Amino acid sequence: MSTLSEESRRIVASLAHRVGPNADIEKVAQAIVSTLQDMGAALTAIIGQQGVAALYRRSLHLSTSTHPRLAGTYDSVQSSMDLTALSSVLAEQSEADALFFGEVLLTTYYELLTTLIGPSLTARLLSGVWEPSLSDTPSQENSP
Amino acid sequence: MSTKVTINRLATGVPGLDEVLGGGLPEFSFNMIAGPPGCGKTTLAHQMMFALATPERPALFFTVLGEPPLKMLRYQQQFDFFDSEAINQSIRYVNLADDTLAGNLDEVLRRIVSEVEAHSPALVFVDSFRSVVLASQTQDNPNNNLPQFVQQLGMLMTTWQATTFLIGEYFTETDTNPIFTVADGLIWLRQSVERNSMVRKMEIMKMRGQPTLPGLHTFRIASSGIKVFAPAALNPVEAPLEFPIKRLKMGVPQLDDMLGGGLPRGYSLLVAGPSGSGKSILAASFLAEGARNGETGVIAVFEQRPNHSQNATLAGLIQSGQVGLVDSRAPDLSIDEIVQLLLSEISRLKASRVVIDSLSGFELALAPTFREDFRESLSRMVTALTSAGVSVLMTSELEDRYTDLRFSPYGTAFLTDAIIVQRYIEVQSRLLRIMAVVKVRASAHSDELRLYRIDDNGVQIGEMLPDQEGLLGGRPTRQSPGIDNG
Numbered sequence: 001m002s003t004l005s006e007e008s009r010r011i012v013a014s015l016a017h018r019v020g021p022n023a024d025i026e027k028v029a030q031a032i033v034s035t036l037q038d039m040g041a042a043l044t045a046i047i048g049q050q051g052v053a054a055l056y057r058r059s060l061h062l063s064t065s066t067h068p069r070l071a072g073t074y075d076s077v078q079s080s081m082d083l084t085a086l087s088s089v090l091a092e093q094s095e096a097d098a099l100f101f102g103e104v105l106l107t108t109y110y111e112l113l114t115t116l117i118g119p120s121l122t123a124r125l126l127s128g129v130w131e132p133s134l135s136d137t138p139s140q141e142n143s144p
Numbered sequence: 145m146s147t148k149v150t151i152n153r154l155a156t157g158v159p160g161l162d163e164v165l166g167g168g169l170p171e172f173s174f175n176m177i178a179g180p181p182g183c184g185k186t187t188l189a190h191q192m193m194f195a196l197a198t199p200e201r202p203a204l205f206f207t208v209l210g211e212p213p214l215k216m217l218r219y220q221q222q223f224d225f226f227d228s229e230a231i232n233q234s235i236r237y238v239n240l241a242d243d244t245l246a247g248n249l250d251e252v253l254r255r256i257v258s259e260v261e262a263h264s265p266a267l268v269f270v271d272s273f274r275s276v277v278l279a280s281q282t283q284d285n286p287n288n289n290l291p292q293f294v295q296q297l298g299m300l301m302t303t304w305q306a307t308t309f310l311i312g313e314y315f316t317e318t319d320t321n322p323i324f325t326v327a328d329g330l331i332w333l334r335q336s337v338e339r340n341s342m343v344r345k346m347e348i349m350k351m352r353g354q355p356t357l358p359g360l361h362t363f364r365i366a367s368s369g370i371k372v373f374a375p376a377a378l379n380p381v382e383a384p385l386e387f388p389i390k391r392l393k394m395g396v397p398q399l400d401d402m403l404g405g406g407l408p409r410g411y412s413l414l415v416a417g418p419s420g421s422g423k424s425i426l427a428a429s430f431l432a433e434g435a436r437n438g439e440t441g442v443i444a445v446f447e448q449r450p451n452h453s454q455n456a457t458l459a460g461l462i463q464s465g466q467v468g469l470v471d472s473r474a475p476d477l478s479i480d481e482i483v484q485l486l487l488s489e490i491s492r493l494k495a496s497r498v499v500i501d502s503l504s505g506f507e508l509a510l511a512p513t514f515r516e517d518f519r520e521s522l523s524r525m526v527t528a529l530t531s532a533g534v535s536v537l538m539t540s541e542l543e544d545r546y547t548d549l550r551f552s553p554y555g556t557a558f559l560t561d562a563i564i565v566q567r568y569i570e571v572q573s574r575l576l577r578i579m580a581v582v583k584v585r586a587s588a589h590s591d592e593l594r595l596y597r598i599d600d601n602g603v604q605i606g607e608m609l610p611d612q613e614g615l616l617g618g619r620p621t622r623q624s625p626g627i628d629n630g
Contacts, residue, residue: 044239045236045237045238045239046207046213046217046238046239047213047214047239048239048241049241049242050241051212051213051214116214117214117217117218117221118221118228120228121217121221121228121231123228124228124229124232125231
């Protein structure tokens with residue numbers, strides 16, 4: 001568990017880094033969506049678009065069921081895989097609420113993948129996402 | 145000669161596979177791994193991939209419809225060869241599911257080629273290729289352009305210097321299939337089920353340009369991955385018999401005399417006798433005598449409870465490391481697996497004496513599918529062991545039938561160089577044991593039937609019973625005095 005909490009600290013730090021110093025809700029939403037996109041890009045090459053979509057929906061479901069207060073807000077998102085839908089829901093939240101949701105969702109996503117393919121391979125596949133300087137690399141590499 | 149192309153052969157990293165392939169995997173070959181579901185195709189591919197891929201010459205693993213990649217990663221991780229560090233370094237997975245769903249083979253080919261051009265892989269895998277074919281057949285045109293696709297793929301991959309594997313579920317090898325024609329290599333994996341037992345078998349149906357080992361080869365899948373049991377390589381030039389013959393002592397001096405001075409080195413000896421006649425004790429003293437002379441030995445035990453049947457001497461020798469124990473409780477053994485276990489133990493200990501106790505237990509340990517060929521299997525084992533230069537003592541349970549004189553229940557007596565037979569006889573209301581040397585190839589030996597008994601020091605050979613006759617019938621009769629028994 002210690003490695004996992006280390007990973008979740010890293011996810012939180014990476015998210016904060018993406019948001020930048022003067023957080024407004026637009027930046028928060030953008031940071032969450034771009035992180036999801038990078039994770040998706042790193043994984044699509046390997047498990048395909050459908051695999052990524054399935055992971056995303058399961059993560060959303062797990063996030064809202066562990067934190068019922070998120071359920072009302074994000075239930076509408078679940079029906080579609082579209083990240084713009086998520087983005088527009090996020091835009092209506094307070095910065096703190098949106099950031100909390102982002103941390104929960106990304107950590108849940110990560111943990112879900114860990115239960116499926118183990119911690120070391122998960123870390124390996126997603127390592128590019130958390131490196132602030134490398135955050136753009138996976139999407140470039142994997143574009144056909 | 146030097147202007148001819150040299151085909152490099154890659155070491156596959158799968159124990160035994162290189163031998164079966166006839167020296168490794170030909171570089172830039174275009175191969176097919178085929179077989180029914182669950183026979184180990186994907187595992188075989190992964191094991192080779194992790195062994196061969198490097199960051200400079202990576203492997204590309206194209207996943208198509210079939211086993212979802214997430215699950216494949218989940219399960220393949222269980223094997224020791226799986227190294228997470230290699231992923232995205234020397235090994236890249238590329239998902240082609242979306243391209244395949246469209247059913248357009250040209251598009252699939254284009255994707256494969258563009259990835260290959262981007263990464264210059266040394267190895268390319270397509271799993272499962274069968275689903276590429278099936279997806280293409282759902283089009284209006286049932287045959288699509290499959291032969292052309294396969295032919296182009298094969299040509300392109302070889303030109304890009306990639307060794308390629310297509311992986312597919314196929315059930316019958318007689319299918320006329322364009323892939324089978326184009327492929328340079330065709331590896332079939334099978335699971336042969338007989339009664340309650342399952343044995344995995346591999347056959348190299350085709351491997352252009354090299355002498356593969358024909359026939360079905362058994363393999364196992366363990367946590368270390370696939371292990372193929374290639375038949376033992378036989379030394380083509382067997383060492384000629386040296387004169388004078390060097391002989392091994394048996395640990396029973398009188399028996400050495402009966403054998404003409406001991407068992408000739410490199411001979412196989414069958415000790416046949418009924419249950420309880422002391423075969424295992426004789427085998428133990430054979431090994432103990434070796435240990436006394438600084439020789440090491442190996443014993444293969446095929447009993448249900450080996451620890452209970454061991455005598456103290458043998459247990460001590462095993463404990464001290466002078467005798468290696470091969471005690472495979474694995475179910476459904478094949479002869480090649482046993483031979484390999486024995487040979488590796490022999491070379492580890494540089495052993496010169498080998499005991500197999502007993503052939504009856506060995507027959508039971510073999511998978512039912514091999515039992516029909518037991519004589520043939522036994523012959524191969526004896527040849528493999530004696531050509532490794534060791535002397536072999538095998539025990540064989542012999543049902544005491546007083547009407548016929550048989551030396552082994554399998555008609556295998558001719559396979560061995562020497563035979564000792566033990567029997568029970570009834571004399572004056574006692575059950576006595578007699579022993580005789582029936583055969584020692586190319587050597588003089590005793591023709592005496594000698595009484596023997598077993599005590600704490602092992603087998604003690606006694607006298608003949610010259611005043612009895614009909615010993616082999618089990619119920620000897622006292623001879624009338626004065627009649628010459630010539």
